[in-house]
Amino acid sequence: MKNQPFLQRLSYSLQGIRTAWRLEASFRFQSLMALAVVALLLALRPPAVWWALLLLNCGLVLAAELFNTSLEHALDHLHPELHPAIKVSKDCAAGAVLVFSLSAVGTFLAFLWSMLVKTSSPS
Numbered sequence: 001m002k003n004q005p006f007l008q009r010l011s012y013s014l015q016g017i018r019t020a021w022r023l024e025a026s027f028r029f030q031s032l033m034a035l036a037v038v039a040l041l042l043a044l045r046p047p048a049v050w051w052a053l054l055l056l057n058c059g060l061v062l063a064a065e066l067f068n069t070s071l072e073h074a075l076d077h078l079h080p081e082l083h084p085a086i087k088v089s090k091d092c093a094a095g096a097v098l099v100f101s102l103s104a105v106g107t108f109l110a111f112l113w114s115m116l117v118k119t120s121s122p123s
Contacts, residue, residue, distance in 0.1 A: 016066065016070070017066070020065065020066055020069050023069070024065065024069050026065055026097070027062070027065045027066070027069065030061050030062055030065055030101075031062065033058075034058035034059075034061070034062060037054050037055075037058055037108065038055075038058075041054060041055075044115060046111065046114075046115065050111050050114070053107050053111070054104075054107060054108065054111060057100070057103060057104035057107045057108070058104065060100045060103070060104070061097065061100045061101050061104050064096050064097045064100045065097050067093065067096070068093040068094055068096065068097050071089065071090065071093045072090055072093070075089060075090060
């Protein structure tokens with residue numbers, strides 16, 4: 001599988017995203033929230049730094065969910081029975097998604113606050 005042409009590698013990546021979309025409710029929800037953020041950015045047209053911060057956070061949450069999904073599927077395939085070490089791995093991966101998600105929410109709240117302050121301050 002090494003040294004495949006770029007388009008082949010790209011197709012594997014897109015297949016992984018489609019699979020996560022199909023199998024994971026969390027990935028679908030997070031993707032829809034990312035689209036909502038993009039729609040809000042388009043509507044409010046904030047400074048570029050907010051675009052960068054919010055899109056970076058959205059990308060990190062989605063990437064973490066993809067890593068979490070891949071880890072869960074690999075571990076379930078390799079060891080379908082419950083095992084304490086596998087539980088730790090899966091819980092830590094889910095915790096990473098939560099940490100990124102909380103960071104994204106915090107950044108989004110800071111964005112909303114800055115937009116509120118901007119619109120309420122006298123010109």
